[in-house]
Amino acid sequence: MMATNGEKACGVKDESSVSSNGAFGSNSPSAAVNGAAKEASPASKLQNGGAEAAKRFTFTSEPTIEDIRRLQAEFTDERDWNQFHQPRNLLLAMVGEVGEVSELFQWRGEVAEGLPDWTESEREQLGQELSDVLIYLVELAEKCHVDLPQAVLRKMALNRLKYPASKVHGSAKKYTEYKD
Numbered sequence: 001m002m003a004t005n006g007e008k009a010c011g012v013k014d015e016s017s018v019s020s021n022g023a024f025g026s027n028s029p030s031a032a033v034n035g036a037a038k039e040a041s042p043a044s045k046l047q048n049g050g051a052e053a054a055k056r057f058t059f060t061s062e063p064t065i066e067d068i069r070r071l072q073a074e075f076t077d078e079r080d081w082n083q084f085h086q087p088r089n090l091l092l093a094m095v096g097e098v099g100e101v102s103e104l105f106q107w108r109g110e111v112a113e114g115l116p117d118w119t120e121s122e123r124e125q126l127g128q129e130l131s132d133v134l135i136y137l138v139e140l141a142e143k144c145h146v147d148l149p150q151a152v153l154r155k156m157a158l159n160r161l162k163y164p165a166s167k168v169h170g171s172a173k174k175y176t177e178y179k180d
């Protein structure tokens with residue numbers, strides 16, 4: 001199944017939410033807000049980016065990041081490749097794969113959300129290259145002993161503090177550009 005084909009793999013469904021303290025849960029009140037199953041209040045529209053969130057593309061829930069870490073660890077162990085998978089090598093491999101993602105976009109000009117003008121083969125290729133990036137990212141985090149799921153929650157909480165929605169809504173300015 002195509003990784004980028006949201007219609008088959010991933011229907012529209014409620015999005016899980018992460019609160020500002022980093023808590024995560026799909027059954028919290030804000031999950032329903034983000035999933036936009038009901039009409040959103042003005043405040044929640046501010047949170048979820050507006051009405052477009054109602055038909056936002058979503059992922060399937062598995063594999064988790066830990067699943068990906070474990071599967072890649074098995075792949076690496078089975079090949080006796082840990083001897084090559086030191087942090088620096090994994091970083092370079094990941095950056096190489098980011099370059100391969102970039103190649104798919106280069107010279108196309110602006111690309112619309114959902115890649116409407118891309119062929120199925122190009123979408124499949126993109127799914128593969130993005131997966132390569134993710135696989136190396138997850139293994140890099142593992143080999144650096146960074147608990148990536150928790151680190152990403154903490155970072156998103158920091159982002160929320162740095163960019164309060166009420167202050168930056170509709171603006172792409174860097175936080176350093178705000179005066180107060």
Ligand SMILES: Nc1ccn([C@H]2C[C@H](O)[C@@H](COP(=O)(O)OP(=O)(O)OP(=O)(O)O)O2)c(=O)n1
Nearest residue numbers: 072075076081084097100129131132133135136
């Ligand atoms: N030493 C290696 C080599 C490969 N892989 C895994 C992780 C990546 O998901 C994928 C990368 O494989 P390639 O280096 O063959 O790169 P591509 O799949 O991108 O092939 P190509 O460079 O031909 O596009 O395989 C790995 O874990 N460790």
